[in-house]
Amino acid sequence: MTNWYAVFVGFVVSVLAGIVAFALPGIGHVAAGLAGGFAAGYVAGGGLGSGFWHGLLAGSIGGVIVALFLGLGGTIVGGLAGGPVGSLFGGIGLFFAAVFVAFLLALDSAIGGAIGGVLKE
Template sequence: MTNWYAVFVGFVVSVIAGVVAFAVPGIGHIGAGLIGGFAAGYVAGGGLGSGFWHGLLAGALGGIVVALFLGLAGTVVGGLAGGPVGSLFGGIGIFAAALLVAFIMALDSALGGMVGSLLKS
Protein backbone atom coordinates (compact mmCIF):
# COMPACT_ATOMS: atom_id res chain seq x y z
CA MET A 1 0.00 0.00 0.00
CA THR A 2 1.38 3.39 -0.98
CA ASN A 3 1.82 5.94 1.79
CA TRP A 4 1.05 9.13 -0.14
CA TYR A 5 2.06 11.29 2.80
CA ALA A 6 5.57 9.81 2.57
CA VAL A 7 5.62 10.41 -1.19
CA PHE A 8 4.52 14.03 -0.69
CA VAL A 9 7.16 14.61 2.00
CA GLY A 10 9.84 13.17 -0.29
CA PHE A 11 8.59 15.31 -3.18
CA VAL A 12 8.67 18.53 -1.13
CA VAL A 13 12.13 17.77 0.28
CA SER A 14 13.32 16.94 -3.23
CA VAL A 15 12.01 20.21 -4.66
CA ILE A 16 13.54 22.28 -1.87
CA ALA A 17 16.87 20.46 -2.19
CA GLY A 18 16.66 20.87 -5.98
CA VAL A 19 16.32 24.62 -5.66
CA VAL A 20 19.35 24.69 -3.37
CA ALA A 21 21.18 22.36 -5.79
CA PHE A 22 21.50 25.07 -8.43
CA ALA A 23 24.52 26.24 -6.43
CA VAL A 24 26.29 22.93 -7.22
CA PRO A 25 25.11 21.82 -10.71
CA GLY A 26 25.21 18.11 -11.51
CA ILE A 27 26.20 16.71 -8.13
CA GLY A 28 23.66 18.90 -6.36
CA HIS A 29 20.70 17.55 -8.33
CA ILE A 30 21.73 13.96 -7.78
CA GLY A 31 22.04 14.75 -4.09
CA ALA A 32 18.60 16.38 -4.13
CA GLY A 33 17.08 13.19 -5.50
CA LEU A 34 18.86 11.08 -2.91
CA ILE A 35 17.75 13.36 -0.07
CA GLY A 36 14.13 13.43 -1.26
CA GLY A 37 14.06 9.66 -1.70
CA PHE A 38 15.64 9.21 1.71
CA ALA A 39 12.90 11.34 3.29
CA ALA A 40 10.16 9.39 1.52
CA GLY A 41 11.67 6.04 2.50
CA TYR A 42 12.23 7.10 6.09
CA VAL A 43 8.65 8.34 6.52
CA ALA A 44 7.21 5.22 4.84
CA GLY A 45 9.47 2.66 6.55
CA GLY A 46 8.66 -1.00 5.97
CA GLY A 47 11.85 -2.39 4.43
CA LEU A 48 13.79 -2.17 1.19
CA GLY A 49 10.88 -2.70 -1.19
CA SER A 50 8.71 -0.08 0.45
CA GLY A 51 11.57 2.44 0.58
CA PHE A 52 12.39 1.81 -3.08
CA TRP A 53 8.76 2.28 -4.12
CA HIS A 54 8.14 5.44 -2.12
CA GLY A 55 11.46 7.00 -3.13
CA LEU A 56 10.77 6.17 -6.79
CA LEU A 57 7.33 7.75 -6.63
CA ALA A 58 8.63 10.89 -4.91
CA GLY A 59 11.40 11.30 -7.49
CA ALA A 60 9.11 10.59 -10.44
CA LEU A 61 6.48 13.04 -9.18
CA GLY A 62 9.07 15.79 -8.99
CA GLY A 63 10.29 14.90 -12.46
CA ILE A 64 6.79 14.97 -13.91
CA VAL A 65 6.19 18.45 -12.48
CA VAL A 66 9.46 19.66 -14.01
CA ALA A 67 8.54 17.98 -17.33
CA LEU A 68 5.19 19.80 -17.37
CA PHE A 69 6.89 23.16 -16.86
CA LEU A 70 9.48 22.40 -19.56
CA GLY A 71 6.77 21.28 -22.00
CA LEU A 72 4.80 24.45 -21.36
CA ALA A 73 7.91 26.58 -21.82
CA GLY A 74 8.71 24.73 -25.06
CA THR A 75 5.20 25.37 -26.33
CA VAL A 76 5.39 29.08 -25.56
CA VAL A 77 8.85 29.52 -27.08
CA GLY A 78 7.89 27.41 -30.11
CA GLY A 79 4.79 29.52 -30.59
CA LEU A 80 6.85 32.66 -30.62
CA ALA A 81 9.46 31.24 -33.02
CA GLY A 82 7.67 28.75 -35.25
CA GLY A 83 3.94 29.33 -35.13
CA PRO A 84 1.22 27.09 -33.69
CA VAL A 85 2.34 23.82 -35.32
CA GLY A 86 5.93 24.35 -34.20
CA SER A 87 4.82 25.11 -30.68
CA LEU A 88 2.63 21.99 -30.50
CA PHE A 89 5.30 19.56 -31.66
CA GLY A 90 8.10 21.39 -29.86
CA GLY A 91 6.23 21.32 -26.57
CA ILE A 92 5.24 17.66 -26.92
CA GLY A 93 8.79 16.65 -27.84
CA ILE A 94 10.33 18.52 -24.93
CA PHE A 95 7.70 17.09 -22.56
CA ALA A 96 8.35 13.50 -23.74
CA ALA A 97 12.12 13.87 -23.41
CA ALA A 98 11.83 15.49 -19.98
CA LEU A 99 9.43 12.77 -18.83
CA LEU A 100 11.88 10.03 -19.87
CA VAL A 101 14.75 11.77 -18.08
CA ALA A 102 12.52 12.24 -15.02
CA PHE A 103 11.89 8.54 -14.66
CA ILE A 104 15.55 7.70 -15.16
CA MET A 105 16.58 10.29 -12.60
CA ALA A 106 13.97 8.93 -10.16
CA LEU A 107 16.21 5.89 -9.69
CA ASP A 108 18.53 7.82 -7.37
CA SER A 109 15.49 8.75 -5.28
CA ALA A 110 14.58 5.07 -5.13
CA LEU A 111 18.05 4.23 -3.83
CA GLY A 112 17.76 6.99 -1.23
CA GLY A 113 14.36 5.61 -0.25
CA MET A 114 15.86 2.17 0.34
CA VAL A 115 18.48 3.62 2.68
CA GLY A 116 15.89 5.73 4.49
CA SER A 117 13.57 2.79 5.10
CA LEU A 118 16.47 0.67 6.39
CA LEU A 119 17.48 3.34 8.89
CA LYS A 120 13.93 3.57 10.20
CA SER A 121 13.55 -0.20 10.61
Protein backbone atom coordinates (compact mmCIF):
# COMPACT_ATOMS: atom_id res chain seq x y z
CA MET A 1 0.00 0.00 0.00
CA THR A 2 1.30 3.43 -0.89
CA ASN A 3 2.12 5.81 1.93
CA TRP A 4 1.17 9.12 0.34
CA TYR A 5 2.56 11.08 3.26
CA ALA A 6 5.99 9.61 2.50
CA VAL A 7 5.59 10.47 -1.19
CA PHE A 8 4.63 14.04 -0.29
CA VAL A 9 7.62 14.39 2.06
CA GLY A 10 9.95 13.11 -0.66
CA PHE A 11 8.44 15.48 -3.21
CA VAL A 12 8.83 18.50 -0.91
CA VAL A 13 12.44 17.56 -0.10
CA SER A 14 13.14 17.18 -3.84
CA VAL A 15 11.67 20.59 -4.62
CA LEU A 16 13.49 22.36 -1.81
CA ALA A 17 16.78 20.63 -2.62
CA GLY A 18 16.20 21.36 -6.31
CA ILE A 19 15.94 25.07 -5.58
CA VAL A 20 19.26 24.95 -3.73
CA ALA A 21 20.72 22.77 -6.52
CA PHE A 22 20.89 25.68 -8.93
CA ALA A 23 24.22 26.51 -7.23
CA LEU A 24 25.65 23.22 -8.60
CA PRO A 25 24.03 22.62 -12.01
CA GLY A 26 23.79 18.97 -12.99
CA ILE A 27 25.33 17.45 -9.88
CA GLY A 28 23.03 19.38 -7.56
CA HIS A 29 19.88 18.20 -9.32
CA VAL A 30 20.92 14.58 -9.15
CA ALA A 31 21.65 15.02 -5.45
CA ALA A 32 18.24 16.68 -5.00
CA GLY A 33 16.51 13.69 -6.58
CA LEU A 34 18.49 11.27 -4.45
CA ALA A 35 17.69 13.25 -1.29
CA GLY A 36 13.97 13.41 -2.07
CA GLY A 37 13.82 9.73 -2.91
CA PHE A 38 15.78 8.88 0.23
CA ALA A 39 13.34 10.91 2.35
CA ALA A 40 10.34 9.17 0.77
CA GLY A 41 11.88 5.72 1.18
CA TYR A 42 12.98 6.37 4.74
CA VAL A 43 9.59 7.73 5.85
CA ALA A 44 7.76 4.83 4.15
CA GLY A 45 10.17 2.15 5.37
CA GLY A 46 9.37 -1.44 4.43
CA GLY A 47 12.64 -2.41 2.77
CA LEU A 48 14.12 -2.18 -0.69
CA GLY A 49 10.96 -2.56 -2.78
CA SER A 50 8.82 -0.21 -0.75
CA GLY A 51 11.53 2.43 -0.64
CA PHE A 52 12.07 2.12 -4.39
CA TRP A 53 8.34 2.50 -5.04
CA HIS A 54 7.88 5.54 -2.81
CA GLY A 55 11.02 7.22 -4.15
CA LEU A 56 9.84 6.55 -7.70
CA LEU A 57 6.46 8.13 -7.01
CA ALA A 58 8.00 11.19 -5.34
CA GLY A 59 10.38 11.69 -8.27
CA SER A 60 7.65 11.06 -10.83
CA ILE A 61 5.43 13.78 -9.41
CA GLY A 62 8.32 16.23 -9.58
CA GLY A 63 9.20 15.00 -13.05
CA VAL A 64 5.65 15.49 -14.33
CA ILE A 65 5.61 19.06 -13.01
CA VAL A 66 8.97 19.81 -14.67
CA ALA A 67 7.70 18.17 -17.87
CA LEU A 68 4.64 20.43 -17.82
CA PHE A 69 6.89 23.48 -17.60
CA LEU A 70 9.03 22.05 -20.42
CA GLY A 71 5.92 21.58 -22.53
CA LEU A 72 4.70 25.10 -21.83
CA GLY A 73 8.11 26.54 -22.68
CA GLY A 74 8.32 24.47 -25.86
CA THR A 75 4.87 25.59 -26.92
CA ILE A 76 5.77 29.24 -26.40
CA VAL A 77 9.09 28.89 -28.25
CA GLY A 78 7.42 26.92 -31.03
CA GLY A 79 4.67 29.48 -31.39
CA LEU A 80 7.08 32.41 -31.49
CA ALA A 81 9.59 30.79 -33.82
CA GLY A 82 7.19 29.17 -36.28
CA GLY A 83 8.40 27.19 -39.28
CA PRO A 84 10.70 24.20 -38.80
CA VAL A 85 11.77 25.25 -35.32
CA GLY A 86 8.14 25.39 -34.21
CA SER A 87 7.59 21.93 -35.66
CA LEU A 88 10.66 20.62 -33.86
CA PHE A 89 9.43 21.78 -30.45
CA GLY A 90 5.77 20.99 -31.04
CA GLY A 91 3.73 17.85 -31.21
CA ILE A 92 5.03 14.39 -30.60
CA GLY A 93 8.67 15.42 -30.19
CA LEU A 94 7.79 17.56 -27.21
CA PHE A 95 5.75 14.75 -25.72
CA PHE A 96 8.69 12.34 -25.87
CA ALA A 97 11.04 14.97 -24.45
CA ALA A 98 8.66 15.52 -21.52
CA VAL A 99 8.33 11.77 -20.86
CA PHE A 100 12.12 11.41 -20.96
CA VAL A 101 12.59 14.26 -18.47
CA ALA A 102 9.95 12.80 -16.13
CA PHE A 103 11.62 9.35 -16.28
CA LEU A 104 15.08 10.80 -15.75
CA LEU A 105 13.99 12.77 -12.70
CA ALA A 106 12.20 9.73 -11.23
CA LEU A 107 15.10 7.32 -11.70
CA ASP A 108 17.52 8.85 -9.20
CA SER A 109 14.69 9.33 -6.71
CA ALA A 110 13.85 5.64 -6.96
CA ILE A 111 17.48 4.72 -6.23
CA GLY A 112 17.53 7.07 -3.24
CA GLY A 113 14.21 5.64 -2.05
CA ALA A 114 15.56 2.10 -2.19
CA ILE A 115 18.53 3.12 -0.05
CA GLY A 116 16.26 4.94 2.41
CA GLY A 117 13.91 1.98 2.66
CA VAL A 118 16.77 -0.42 3.40
CA LEU A 119 18.31 1.88 6.02
CA LYS A 120 14.98 2.30 7.81
CA GLU A 121 14.73 -1.44 8.40
